[in-house]
Amino acid sequence: MNRRSLLRATAVATAVMLSLTACITSSDDGDEPETESSGGGDASGAPAEITGDLEVVSFYPEGSPDFERLSGLAEAFEAQHDGVDVTLTFGGGQDVPQIEARWRADDPPDVNYGFLDVTLPDGGPWVAAGDTMNLQPAMEQPLEGYDGTWEEAILPGVRPLISVGDDIYGAPESVTTLQFFYNEAIFDELGIEVPETFDDLIAAADTIKAAGIAPFTVTGTFLPYMQVYWDYLALRHFGLDGLQQAIAGEAELASLPGAQEAAADLEALVADGNFLDGFRGVDFTSAQMSFFQGDAAMILMGSWLIGEMAAAIPADFQTGTFAFPTVDGGSGDQDGLFGGTNAQVVAAKGQNPDAAEAWLQFIADPANQTAYVESTGGISAYTGIPAPEGFEDVTAMLEEGAAFAPSYMGVLALSQEVQTAYQQPIAQLFFGEIDGATMLTQMSEGLQAAAG
Incomplete structure (x- = not known):
């Protein structure tokens, strides 16, 4: 099969979260799960005023092309929300344990990778403890740039990769x-x-x-x-x-x-x-x-x-x-x-959940998703975003609701x-x-x- 026909048929329908560098999977907190998102707007969908510091974890080290890409997005987000100051924190490779330690100390970055395991009925210990924010209320609101809600804007085959039961706890950044x-x-x-x-x-x-x-x-x-x-x-x-x-x-x-x-x-x-x-x-x-x-x-x-x-x-x-x-x-x-999605979660105990939720919506913006595909060759997790050459069949598969076998077997x-x-x-x-x-x-x- 050549680059213009990557898949022979749909992949097996088994879904997990994929982390490129490492997965973060444990918590000692025994609290009950959060049931609502606390940021991004009121019940009517009206946007909240976004201000304050926002810390976003990057899997890419400073100086790398992807870090520079995220830096550009951070500047654009700050321009859109005049009262917000975004800090990018490297959290990949050898720095993964430091991010986990901060979650344990109730001082997590606002936007993170990991801390969600959809292969477990309760979403894993961080979700079960209420440390990972439930985004379902926000997902049921319209998302600017798409027809319908935020949830409906996500490719059907991707949704199981970020869901626990009937609730969504992560927002997809891309598909791999x-x-x-x-x-x-x-x-x-x-x-x-x-x-x-x-x-x-x-x-x-x-x-x-x-x-x-x-x-x-x-x-x-x-x-x-x-x-x-x-x-x-x-x-x-x-x-x-x-x-x-x-x-x-x-x-x-x-x-x-x-x-x-x-x-x-x-x-x-x-x-x-x-x-x-x-x-x-x-x-x-x-x-x-x-x-x-x-x-x-x-x-x-x-x-x-x-x-x-x-x-x-x-x-x-x-x-x-x-x-x-x-x-x-x-x-x-x-x-x-084998494949999955790179998804980001909001720390329920972070300093700025409103800004964190707005950041995830900003990443989902069609213009930003299209720019991501064009600059990196990556695959968008959102509807209506053209796939890079050679991966059109992947998008078609996910639009039909098929999912991936779990990368690295979880x-x-x-x-x-x-x-x-x-x-x-x-x-x-x-x-x-x-x-x-x-x-x-x-x-x-x-x-x-x-x-x-």
Whole structure:
């Protein structure tokens, strides 16, 4: 499948919140959940006067293109609300624990990522404790620039990713998907067709490797990027339900029909020099750079890749995309796509919930959403916003109400014991330290032990 037809069919209808860098998932407060939003306007929908300081968490560090983009939005928001002063606080990567500590100390930033887990009936501990504001009252009001309410402006397939029961607790910033990107020039030069099956993918890798080019690049320093290869093979071979049960300790991974075959396919994929030399010590930015420098022909990555690396992509570089190939004989989902939404929440104990709610509505403005798509290549979560080239089918899918399989299987939101049990054997296989059968045994035993 090429960049103009990313999906073969709708993805599986299982929804979770995706955090690009890390998920924040715990609270010790036992209070009851908030039932109403306290900001953004009165019951009639009339806007409240917005004043005071507003602190917004950014996943992007100061100096990065995305931080500069957010800085521009902050200046525009301040111009729109003369009495507001916006501060952007980095809250990604190594700074995630600091943001969580501030939530625990009842001094949270006003607008945050995480603090919402829609895979749990109560939305997770922060929602259950009332620390994450219920946005449903605001969602039922008209949203400027759209026909209908704020809730109706959000793509139907995205709404489950931000909802707990009948209430919405997060506002989507964008949609992300995980698929292969490939160097069109290398494929054309070597006469390679876009792989449709896993066997096609292995054959393409053999041809590319014979030409002296690494078929794939990946970072060896961030385990989820290696994990997603296994996730996709498991999804294709035996499906989402069995994998989720195994991660929860409710089933033995190694005993699931198709699990052995998935492990063998992963071993075949990582064996014999298919990945760029030295990837074990390469961070994700360097891995992405090696793709755009032509050192590797393919990279399995999120839809944020083009926008994230825009400044480093050669002007004549032609990028194609294709969904993770199907598996002949697999009993799992052959069309499912991993993805989710980057959503922001309002801290109920923040200093300025009115301004925070207004900020989320400002991000949703059609002009700002269109500018986001055009400047980053990202996918909007809102209706009527044109998709970037190559991702039109994603928007169509979400308009029809289909949702994603949970990116990284939601493992980032689970305990460190579960993360280690699931991810470390995969990394060991990639590093050539164990074979596929050993990886599967270690994962299965580790997950059972983590479940107690």
